Amino acid sequence: MIAKSRRKNIFLIGMMGSGKTSVGRLLAGELKMTFVDIDETIETVTEKSISEIFKEYGEQGFRELEGAFFREKAGQNNQVFSTGGGIILDEKNREVLHHKGFTVLLKASPDSLAKRIRNPATRPLLYSSHDLQGRLTQIWNKRQKLYESVARLSIATDDLAPGEAAERIIDYIRDIDEDN
Ligand code: S3P
Numbered sequence: 514m515i516a517k518s519r520r521k522n523i524f525l526i527g528m529m530g531s532g533k534t535s536v537g538r539l540l541a542g543e544l545k546m547t548f549v550d551i552d553e554t555i556e557t558v559t560e561k562s563i564s565e566i567f568k569e570y571g572e573q574g575f576r577e578l579e580g581a582f583f584r585e586k587a588g589q590n591n592q593v594f595s596t597g598g599g600i601i602l603d604e605k606n607r608e609v610l611h612h613k614g615f616t617v618l619l620k621a622s623p624d625s626l627a628k629r630i631r632n633p634a635t636r637p638l639l640y641s642s643h644d645l646q647g648r649l650t651q652i653w654n655k656r657q658k659l660y661e662s663v664a665r666l667s668i669a670t671d672d673l674a675p676g677e678a679a680e681r682i683i684d685y686i687r688d689i690d691e692d693n
Contacts, residue, residue: 520546522587522614523682524594526601526660528653529636530626531619533595535675540682541593550595551583558582563597567637575637580606587613598652599638601659610663615689617682618664623649625671 523540525533534550541548552563555578559566566575580603583596587609594614600606610616621629623646633639642648661667666685670678 520544520591522590522592522594523686524587524596524610524614524616525619526596526610526616526664527598527619528621528626528649528656529598529639530629530649531598531621532629532670532675532678533619536619536670536678536682537593537595539675539679543679543683544593544686547592548595549586549592551579551586551600552595552597554582554586555579562635564635564637572637576603584609590614599656601656601663607659607663615686616663616665618660618667619670619678620667621670623647623653 523544523546525537525540527533537550538548540546555566556562559578561569563575566578570578576599579597579600583594583600583606586592586594601610626649627645630636630639630645633642633645638652639645639648666682668678668681673681
């Protein structure tokens with residue numbers, strides 16, 4: 514097993530509602546790594562909600578902030594990241610996901626995602642949607658290739674509790690560590 518101080522980052526990517534934050538917290542706790550939630554970091558530092566940022570600066574402004582925070586934080590090691598669903602849209606972020614750690618894609622069907630997203634009003638990309646599942650399918654279709662291009666491991670979380678998903682990631686990482 515790689516010594517804690519040498520462990521690279523673990524990046525959790527995936528759609529809104531795929532479980533990145535709950536799985537990430539558990540994973541970080543189990544592996545004694547630092548947990549970083551990019552959306553939460555942005556909200557804390559700017560003292561604005563993600564919705565307010567979208568309203569004031571538009572999606573492009575949000576993406577610039579998101580990328581800047583993400584790439585800055587990813588400069589350190591031994592962290593588990595819960596990234597925002599759109600982190601893979603920027604090529605500079607995809608470079609980091611490739612090279613600065615181990616990237617895990619959490620997947621779930623639009624039906625599961627929609628059930629888990631209790632309050633679409635806090636997610637600007639879903640605001641005006643009367644058909645939540647349809648909107649999530651549309652976003653997934655646009656992003657699927659990008660998510661898959663950077664993920665070294667993919668886990669379907671539909672039928673998994675967050676702790677079970679975290680265990681699968683840990684098992685996989687332990688196997689790789691042992692092979693090295
Ligand atoms: C977004 C996902 C959100 C948040 C923002 C945009 C996206 O994060 O960053 O609303 O583009 O998919 P979560 O994936 O944590 O909900």
